[in-house]
Structures are given as structure tokens and as C-alpha cells.
Amino acid sequence: MRARGTTPILGRGIHSGNDGGSDSGSHSEVGNSNSKENGNGSHNDSEVDVVRRNALKLSGLTIAFLWTGTRGTASAAINARRQPGDAAAAVADGNPPFAPNAFVRVDADGSVRLVMPNVEMGQGIYTGACMMLAEELDVGMDQIKVEHAPPNEELYSMPLLGGQITGGSTSTRGHWGVLREAGAVARSMLVAAAAERWHVDPATCTVSRGVVTHQSSKRSLGFGALAKSAGALPTPAKVTLKDPKAFALIGKPLRRVDSADKVKGATQFGIDVHVPGMKIATVKACPTFGGRLVGINDKRTRAIPGVIAVIQLDSAVAVVGEHFWAAKQGLEALDIEWDLGDNATLSTAKLREALADKSQSGTPIVAREAGKKPTDGKLVEAVYQSPMLAHATMEPLNTTVWVTADKCQIWVGTQVPTRCVAVAAKITGLPEDKIELHNQYLGGGFGRRLETDSVEQAVNLAKQVSYPIKVIWTREEDIRHDIVRPMYYDRISALLDSNGRPIWYGDRVTGGTVLGRWAPMAMEKNGLDSDAVECVAEVPYDIPNLKVEWVRHDMPEGLIVGWWRGVGPTHNLFVVESFMDELAHTAGKDPLEYRRALLQKNPRSLALLNLAAEKIGWSSKPLPARVGRGIALGEPFGSRVCVIVEAEVTPQGEVLLRRAVVALDCGIAINPSSVEAQVQGGLVFGLSAALYSGITVKHGAIEQSNFHDYRSLRINETPLIELHCIASDQPPGGLGEVGTAIAAPALGNAIFAATGVRLRSLPVDRASLVQNSEALKTVVAENVGGEETGQGARVSRGELA
Amino acid sequence: MFVLHVNGEQRAVDVPADMPLLWVLRDIVGLTGTKFGCGVAQCGACTVHLDGQAVRSCVLPVSAVGDKAITTIEAVGKTPSGHKIQQAWLDVDVVQCGYCQSGQIMSAAALLARTSSPTDADIDAAMSGNICRCGTYVRIRAAIKQAATGKSDALQTIAPGAAGAP
Numbered sequence: 014m015r016a017r018g019t020t021p022i023l024g025r026g027i028h029s030g031n032d033g034g035s036d037s038g039s040h041s042e043v044g045n046s047n048s049k050e051n052g053n054g055s056h057n058d059s060e061v062d063v064v065r066r067n068a069l070k071l072s073g074l075t076i077a078f079l080w081t082g083t084r085g086t087a088s089a090a091i092n093a094r095r096q097p098g099d100a101a102a103a104v105a106d107g108n109p110p111f112a113p114n115a116f117v118r119v120d121a122d123g124s125v126r127l128v129m130p131n132v133e134m135g136q137g138i139y140t141g142a143c144m145m146l147a148e149e150l151d152v153g154m155d156q157i158k159v160e161h162a163p164p165n166e167e168l169y170s171m172p173l174l175g176g177q178i179t180g181g182s183t184s185t186r187g188h189w190g191v192l193r194e195a196g197a198v199a200r201s202m203l204v205a206a207a208a209e210r211w212h213v214d215p216a217t218c219t220v221s222r223g224v225v226t227h228q229s230s231k232r233s234l235g236f237g238a239l240a241k242s243a244g245a246l247p248t249p250a251k252v253t254l255k256d257p258k259a260f261a262l263i264g265k266p267l268r269r270v271d272s273a274d275k276v277k278g279a280t281q282f283g284i285d286v287h288v289p290g291m292k293i294a295t296v297k298a299c300p301t302f303g304g305r306l307v308g309i310n311d312k313r314t315r316a317i318p319g320v321i322a323v324i325q326l327d328s329a330v331a332v333v334g335e336h337f338w339a340a341k342q343g344l345e346a347l348d349i350e351w352d353l354g355d356n357a358t359l360s361t362a363k364l365r366e367a368l369a370d371k372s373q374s375g376t377p378i379v380a381r382e383a384g385k386k387p388t389d390g391k392l393v394e395a396v397y398q399s400p401m402l403a404h405a406t407m408e409p410l411n412t413t414v415w416v417t418a419d420k421c422q423i424w425v426g427t428q429v430p431t432r433c434v435a436v437a438a439k440i441t442g443l444p445e446d447k448i449e450l451h452n453q454y455l456g457g458g459f460g461r462r463l464e465t466d467s468v469e470q471a472v473n474l475a476k477q478v479s480y481p482i483k484v485i486w487t488r489e490e491d492i493r494h495d496i497v498r499p500m501y502y503d504r505i506s507a508l509l510d511s512n513g514r515p516i517w518y519g520d521r522v523t524g525g526t527v528l529g530r531w532a533p534m535a536m537e538k539n540g541l542d543s544d545a546v547e548c549v550a551e552v553p554y555d556i557p558n559l560k561v562e563w564v565r566h567d568m569p570e571g572l573i574v575g576w577w578r579g580v581g582p583t584h585n586l587f588v589v590e591s592f593m594d595e596l597a598h599t600a601g602k603d604p605l606e607y608r609r610a611l612l613q614k615n616p617r618s619l620a621l622l623n624l625a626a627e628k629i630g631w632s633s634k635p636l637p638a639r640v641g642r643g644i645a646l647g648e649p650f651g652s653r654v655c656v657i658v659e660a661e662v663t664p665q666g667e668v669l670l671r672r673a674v675v676a677l678d679c680g681i682a683i684n685p686s687s688v689e690a691q692v693q694g695g696l697v698f699g700l701s702a703a704l705y706s707g708i709t710v711k712h713g714a715i716e717q718s719n720f721h722d723y724r725s726l727r728i729n730e731t732p733l734i735e736l737h738c739i740a741s742d743q744p745p746g747g748l749g750e751v752g753t754a755i756a757a758p759a760l761g762n763a764i765f766a767a768t769g770v771r772l773r774s775l776p777v778d779r780a781s782l783v784q785n786s787e788a789l790k791t792v793v794a795e796n797v798g799g800e801e802t803g804q805g806a807r808v809s810r811g812e813l814a
Numbered sequence: 815m816f817v818l819h820v821n822g823e824q825r826a827v828d829v830p831a832d833m834p835l836l837w838v839l840r841d842i843v844g845l846t847g848t849k850f851g852c853g854v855a856q857c858g859a860c861t862v863h864l865d866g867q868a869v870r871s872c873v874l875p876v877s878a879v880g881d882k883a884i885t886t887i888e889a890v891g892k893t894p895s896g897h898k899i900q901q902a903w904l905d906v907d908v909v910q911c912g913y914c915q916s917g918q919i920m921s922a923a924a925l926l927a928r929t930s931s932p933t934d935a936d937i938d939a940a941m942s943g944n945i946c947r948c949g950t951y952v953r954i955r956a957a958i959k960q961a962a963t964g965k966s967d968a969l970q971t972i973a974p975g976a977a978g979a980p
Contacts, residue, residue, distance in 0.1 A: 015834045059881065113876075133911075134911055135909075135910030135911030135912070135948045136910070136914020137910070199864045231872060243965035247890070268904065268907050269907055271909070271912065272903070272904055272907055272908075272909050272912075273904065275909040275912030275915055276900045276904060276915060276919060277847070277887065277891065277900065278845075278846075278849065278886070278888050278889065278916040279888075279889030280912055281846075282849075282913060284846075284849075284850065287844070287846075293841060318830060319830070335841075336829075336841035336842060337837050337840070337841055337850075338829075338830065338833040338834065338837040338841070339830075400879065406911075406913075406947060407849070407857070407859060407911065407913040407914045407945070407947050407948075408849070408850055408851075408911070409850065409851070409947070410912045432819075450858045454911075454912070455911060456849070456911050456912070456913030456914075457913060457947050457948065458911075459947070478861055485850070487853060488851065488852045488853055488854075488857075489853075568972060587921065686907055690907070690910060690950070692952070693950075693952050694910055694948045694949035694950060695947060695949070696949065697946075697948075697951060698947065698948075698949050701949075718855055719852050719853075719854055720851075720852050720854075720856035720857050720945060721854070721856055725945050725947060726937060726943045726949070726955060727941075727943075727944075727951075727952075728937065728942055728944070728946075728951040728955065729939075729941075729942040730940035731949070731952065733952065734952050757856025767833075780831040
């Protein structure tokens with residue numbers, strides 16, 4: 014998922030516009046964020062053209078109106094100051110004496126509670142958001158209590174997405190301004206309360222660790238003692254944000270706020286919720302896309318001890334038990350008759366064929382066209398294919414619901430709390446204010462929890478019983494009924510001049526649209542899905558002429574495609590960066606030198622390329638046989654990244670990841686530890702997918718079912734991943750999806766360097782990498798990198814020195 | 815009726831003999847720190863200790879437990895190796911979503927209890943049954959080494975931070 018607008022806008026201008034005046038290094042005064050313009054021009058990007066400059070002037074509110082979520086009403090961007098609805102929210106949240114906005118609560122005992130507008134699914138946003146708030150509030154991180162936000166579009170909408178949505182690597186980018194401002198507003202009011210009580214100038218007061226002090230008279234008061242009087246003061250029209258040089262928290266590698274509980278098993282995820290009287294259900298939906306339930310025979314099921322009920326839905330059946338085991342045993346004992354529907358003969362081969370046909374026969378929508386295609390030059394063409402992908406979050410989908418006559422309570426870890434409320438209201442017929450949603454920690458999201466299908470199903474089940482039920486999907490159900498990343502078919506081509514330099518490139522992306530279903534109002538007027546062409550419509554390189562098109566190819570009804578960590582860029586960067594290597598090879602040039610020549614007008618990305626090359630020691634010494642290095646460079650999600658993967662391909666075709674070096678420019682790194690974690694984790698996620706993941710279809714159903722046939726990278730396969738971050742005073746870029754998006758092309762290019770085999774489809778076809786038939790007579794090494802094999806695939810830190 | 819020795823306490827549970835220990839712990843005993851990930855011993859999220867040995871509780875019938883001592887994530891911090899591992903996990907700040915980390919920590923604590931100075935190969939062998947979709951493996955390796963040696967093996971030092979998460 015991406016935020017609204019063209020790529021260069023994202024993370025460059027559309028935050029709340031109060032980025033601390035980092036260029037001037039001065040304090041910055043900010044006013045009410047509803048009334049000011051965004052994109053305040055602190056970004057001196059020589060590449061920004063006039064159209065983009067105009068676009069940068071759009072306010073977050075305008076953007077929000079462009080993308081309004083599914084409920085048909087435009088959402089206001091969140092505000093650092095009081096908003097309508099704040100008072101009611103604070104009352105519902107323990108009625109603290111001081112609640113200057115939606116994010117800060119100070120209780121009479123001095124407790125500082127911070128309400129998190131985004132959800133925590135591993136990306137570290139609770140920590141980052143706390144750092145932004147605490148920095149300006151002048152409290153210690155150890156003094157904060159963190160709270161999940163309730164569903165409330167007015168108070169907690171993501172300005173970049175126009176809804177209470179966590180996704181698209183937007184959380185830090187979208188809240189960088191507003192959360193610091195919210196902290197500063199609160200601090201300013203607490204200081205004003207102290208100054209009023211002491212009859213001194215507020216400017217003579219200081220704040221440290223939640224205590225306001227008047228130095229010259231040596232008087233001090235804690236936030237708790239000031240809370241009530243601060244709560245009676247008017248909200249300041251302007252506050253002063255800290256000079257970045259004075260940051261005490263931002264920029265420091267601080268421990269996550271959720272670590273302490275997570276290492277003790279004390280964190281409550283959705284699946285851990287316990288409601289008194291609750292029963293456990295597990296469910297089986299029709300295996301085929303769009304198939305329906307005809308009937309069941311539950312005689313054997315009802316004989317199983319602990320089975321309480323069997324509930325039928327249009328296309329699924331659930332068994333409720335005293336515990337999960339009874340429910341699961343009961344489900345397995347059911348005789349179920351399905352109507353497999355129109356897709357009963359659907360296969361991956363048919364889907365691929367239809368996609369390829371559509372690429373030829375479909376009507377393309379031009380995403381971007383510049384210059385004119387020259388009449389001469391050396392033509393290079395390639396077709397790339399990307400598979401459907403499942404999310405496989407470690408926590409299988411689950412929802413706990415209790416429907417009573419006058420309300421519906423839901424406990425779930427979701428990236429879209431307000432969408433869950435909306436669907437529950439529709440299903441139960443209750444008004445939205447009678448739907449209570451209690452958000453939980455998410456055991457992984459990756460875009461899967463941007464959907465409400467499992468919540469809708471659970472509400473449909475719960476309204477048929479009188480007690481609360483926790484519906485838990487098995488892993489098999491979770492994979493077979495994932496809302497998968499679309500498959501794509503790309504025809505890319507380029508014309509090279511006599512020096513081998515591209516003078517034109519063209520790409521025709523063909524695939525389904527996620528945006529068209531999930532947020533149809535965010536589609537371009539000409540029908541373009543901007544996500545589908547992100548990172549190919551704009552590339553970092555200086556190529557004068559180009560034409561990028563998209564052909565929409567909807568999947569058969571019932572096969573729903575969804576957001577998957579890094580969606581558009583993940584597939585487009587694989588195509589573009591693999592193809593860049595193909596062009597370098599055609600031109601007889603080193604892939605590093607080839608890219609360098611094309612980056613002369615893009616110093617920020619050139620610096621990353623050079624840094625990564627230097628750190629890995631590019632071409633400093635020859636590599637062993639069947640070991641290769643692959644470069645990939647991109648500018649996804651408002652950040653810039655270059656990764657070089659070093660891989661070894663065994664004679665039997667196994668790929669051993671030896672090392673990955675990442676150079677990153679993500680603007681200001683709020684928490685460098687989180688940045689490192691996101692880059693490492695994102696790369697592992699992307700490398701997993703590239704090496705092993707592909708959802709395939711047979712007889713109208715997903716073939717994969719669990720981690721044995723939907724593999725994920727394990728620790729013994731994971732290389733050392735080094736991150737080198739460029740220090741920056743630019744506003745923060747997105748991070749959650751950057752590592753994932755850049756992984757596959759670096760791997761593919763490393764495999765090409767190691768073997769000469771160019772991989773134009775994913776996942777990696779290991780059979781194509783077998784050295785020769787003799788190699789297969791040798792037993793494949795069992796333990797990658799283990800001492801016993803002597804292969805030493807992983808490079809240890811000692812060897813790097 | 816089975817009598818289990820869970821984290822130093824005796825718990826009598828009236829459950830079917832084939833019910834996996836995972837669901838007994840989660841749904842009957844009420845210890846939810848042990849997680850369900852796959853149900854087929856592929857991901858390790860359900861790892862607990864039986865007499866100090868790491869086992870996958872999602873495929874272990876409760877009838878097979880006998881009188882062996884069960885230790886879960888909630889109590890592993892009381893063992894010397896468990897305490898060291900949890901502290902190293904904090905020092906290196908391993909967790910992301912955290913869902914698999916109970917199992918990761920249980921596997922790592924069992925490793926450290928039997929191998930005081932694990933090599934990379936030891937870590938691979940002991941930890942490759944635990945999947946982390948967030949991809950925390952680089953830090954898991956660093957944390958295990960740090961727990962073993964007491965020396966920082968992290969790429970960067972993490973400063974202690976906040977408390978008080980919901």
C-alpha cells in the first residue's frame with residue numbers, strides 16, 4: 014500500500030509540515046495544523062519538477078479527502094490540539110484531569126499515558142510514537158504508559174491515508190509532525206499552569222522528566238500536581254518545537270516499549286484474549302474461491318466431548334468447543350458438502366495464461382510517459398513474472414466477539430479498527446456506537462490485517478450464539494484463505510545507445526488491483542492503480558525517455574487480492590533492478606559502474622550505491638566459484654536504499670545467503686535500533702518470498718497449507734545483514750516495507766553473478782540452477798553453513814574485519 | 815484426569831488424552847504465553863520445556879507428559895539460562911511483533927542450559943525449528959552469544975527504554 018499521491022510526494026512533503034525547520038537549525042514555531050500548508054519546502058530536491066512542487070502544496074487534509082476510506086465520509090487529519098470528540102474520548106479513558114489532545118493523558122498521580130494512533134505489529138511504532146511525544150513533552154521513556162487507541166476516525170486518522178489505518182509504511186512519516194507538536198502543546202500548557210501559580214514568566218521555567226522547575230526560585234511541581242490547572246487552560250495557538258540538536262530521545266537507539274512484556278510471554282495478543290464465559294471456535298471455509306456450503310452431517314462431531322455447537326454460514330462452517338482442541342477435532346469429524354462453484358477447475362497455469370493474454374490484448378493505461386521513443390538503438394526485452402503470496406503472520410487470524418441484544422464487543426488485533434466497526438455494525442444491524450472494539454497487539458500484520466474478512470466471519474458466527482466466542486483459524490485455514498498479493502506479468506524493454514546507456518525504457522505492468530477493491534475512490538481518474546506502478550513509473554536513474562503502462566486484469570470472482578508488505582514496489586523493484594542488471598550485462602559493463610553512470614544527477618541515491626559497494630568491498634578481490642554479488646537500488650516509501658546480497662549457489666542448485674550489506678537514507682532515524690530491525694526483518698521477509706514463497710492454485714483452491722509447503726527463511730539460512738545509515742536531517746521516510754521491496758532483485762542479481770542464470774520469475778527455481786547432471790549425484794549438503802559441511806555459507810562478523 | 819507439574823505447581827486437568835499440551839496450557843490452565851503457530855511442529859512458537867528439554871507442545875499429547883516438569887515462558891526466567899536469555903533479548907532488543915519470541919526464548923534457554931558456549935552451528939541446530947516472520951534472526955543469534963559470553967555481540971547498543979505497555 015502507498016500513501017496517496019505520486020511517489021516523490023510521499024515522505025517528502027506530506028507530513029504535518031512542521032519538520033522542525035531542520036535546514037535552518039532554528040527553533041520552529043508551529044500553529045494549528047488544520048490551518049497551515051504542508052510540504053514547507055525544507056526539502057531541497059533539485060529533481061522536483063513544477064508539477065511535483067504544486068503537488069507538495071497539497072495539505073494533508075486535501076490528501077485525506079482524496080482517499081476517504083470505505084465509509085464514504087472524508088476523515089479529518091489528526092490534530093495536535095483539541096478536537097471535537099476529544100473530551101468524550103478522554104472521559105472514556107479514565108477521565109484524566111489533563112488531556113490536551115487525543116494522545117496525551119496526565120493523571121492526578123502524575124502518570125503519563127500516551128495513546129497510540131497506529132497499531133503495533135512488530136514495526137516498533139509504539140516506541141517511535143512514544144519517542145516523538147516524549148521528546149517534546151520532556152518525560153522519560155520509563156515514565157510512560159502506552160495505550161491502544163480506540164476506533165475513532167476523527168481523532169486517530171492517518172493523515173497520509175485518510176483513515177485510522179496502519180499500513181503503507183506511513184506511520185512515522187504521517188505522524189512525525191503531529192505527535193511532536195502534540196507533546197509540545199501538552200508541555201506548554203503544563204508549564205503555563207506552573208508559571209501562573211508561581212507568577213513567573215513561562216520562559217523562565219524548565220521541564221525535565223515530568224517535573225516543571227523555576228530555576229531561580231528553586232520551585233518545582235510534577236505533572237500530576239499541575240494536571241488539573243493545566244486542563245483548565247486554553248490550548249496554545251502556537252508552540253515551539255525543539256531544535257533537532259537538542260533532541261534527547263529522537264535519534265537514540267532506545268529499547269522498544271513493548272519488549273519487557275514480550276520476552277516474558279505477558280503481552281496479550283488477540284489470540285490470548287479471555288472473556289468470561291467465552292467458548293472457542295474454529296472454522297473451515299469452502300476450499301475453492303467463491304464456493305459455497307451446501308450442507309453438513311455433524312453426527313460424529315456432536316459425539317466428541319467438549320463440542321458445543323456447529324454453526325453454518327453461506328460458505329463456511331464452524332465448530333464451537335469448550336477449548337480449541339474440541340473445536341478442531343469436531344471440525345475434522347464433520348462431513349461437509351461443498352458447491353465448488355465456477356472456479357472449480359482453476360489452476361495457476363490458467364491464471365498465468367490469462368494474465369499473459371491480457372498483457373497483449375488489454376487496454377493499457379499510461380502511468381507515465383516522458384520524451385519520445387527513439388527510432389534507433391539496441392533493443393533489449395524481457396518478461397518478468399511474480400507469483401501470488403500469502404502473509405503467514407505468526408499469529409493465525411482470530412477474532413473474539415460477543416453479540417448481545419444491545420451491543421457487539423470485538424477483541425482483535427487489526428490494522429483497520431474503524432473498518433471492523435463498520436462491518437460489525439452492518440452485520441449486526443446495531444449502530445456503530447454500539448460496537449465496542451478493543452484493539453490488541455498484532456502477532457504480525459504484513460497487510461493481512463488490513464482486511465476485515467475474518468472479523469466479518471466471526472461476527473456472523475457470534476450473532477448465532479448467546480455467549481462470547483473466540484474464532485481461531487488453523488494455520489491451514491490462514492494460508493488457504495489468505496487474501497493474497499496479486500500475481501503480475503511485466504513486459505519491460507529498453508533501447509541502448511552505442512555506449513550501452515539506456516535512452517528509453519518501457520514497461521507494461523499487468524495485474525490485479527488491490528486499490529481498486531480496497532479504496533476505489535483512490536484510483537486515478539483515468540483508472541490507474543498508482544500502487545501497481547510505484548517504483549517503475551519513477552526510477553532513480555537518468556533515462557530521458559520512457560513509457561510505463563498498466564493493464565488491469567481482475568482475477569476470477571472469489572479470488573481476492575490484497576496488500577502484502579511492500580506490494581507494488583516489491584514487484585516493480587524486482588523487475589526494474591533485475592532488468593538494470595540485464596542492461597549492464599548487454600552493454601558489457603559492471604553493474605555497479607553501469608548504475609553509477611545513470612545516477613550522476615541523483616546524489617542521494619548515488620551516495621548509497623557507493624557506500625554499499627565500499628562496505629562490501631565490491632570487486633576488491635575475486636569471489637570463489639559460484640559465489641556472486643547482486644546490487645539493487647530503489648526509492649520506495651519515501652526512503653532510499655541500496656542493498657548488495659552475496660550468495661553462493663551449490664552445484665545442486667541450493668542458494669546459500671552469505672551476506673547482505675544495506676545502505677539506507679531514511680531521513681531522520683527516530684530510533685536507529687528500530688531502523689536496523691525493520692531493515693533486517695524486511696530483508697528476511699523479502700528474501701523468504703524470493704527464495705521459497707509462491708501461492709499456487711489447483712482445482713480452484715490454494716495448494717499450500719502450512720510452513721512445510723509455504724516455506725519461510727530460518728535462522729540457519731539467514732545471512733549477516735549489515736546496515737549503514739546515512740545521517741540526515743530530512744524528514745523521516747517509510748521503513749516497514751523498504752527491506753522487503755528491495756530484497757528479490759539483489760538476490761536474483763547475485764544468483765546471476767554466481768551462475769549466469771537470469772531468473773525472471775519468482776520464487777527462485779532451484780532446478781534451473783543445478784550446475785550439471787553430475788552434481789545431482791552428490792548428496793546435497795544438509796546443514797547450510799554448518800561446520801560439518803565445511804561450506805561456511807554465512808560470513809561471520811570476524812571475517813568482515 | 816491428568817496431574818501436570820507446571821512451573822512448579824501441580825495442576826489437575828480433566829481433558830482428552832490426545833489433547834496437545836499447548837491447548838491444555840492455553841485454554842485450561844490459562845497460560846497464554848505459549849503460542850499456537852502451525853499445529854504441526856513446523857514453527858516452534860509452542861515450545862516449552864519438559865524436564866529442561868525443548869519440546870513442541872502443539873503435537874505433544876497431554877497423556878505423554880507424565881510426571882515430567884513443564885516449564886513455560888512465564889517461568890523460564892527463574893532458571894539461570896532462561897534469565898540470561900531474557901536479559902540478552904532485552905539488551906539486544908530482539909523482539910518485533912513478539913508472537914514467536916516465547917518459543918524462540920524457550921529454545922534458546924534449553925540450548926544455553928546444555929551448551930554454555932554455543933557455536934554458530936549449535937545455534938543453527940537448536941534454533942532452526944523456530945520461525946520468525948518478522949525476521950529477527952540476526953538479533954536472536956547476537957543475543958544468544960551475548961547471553962553465553964556476557965559480551966555484547968549486537969551491532970549497536972540499545973539503551974534501556976520505557977515500561978508500562980498495555
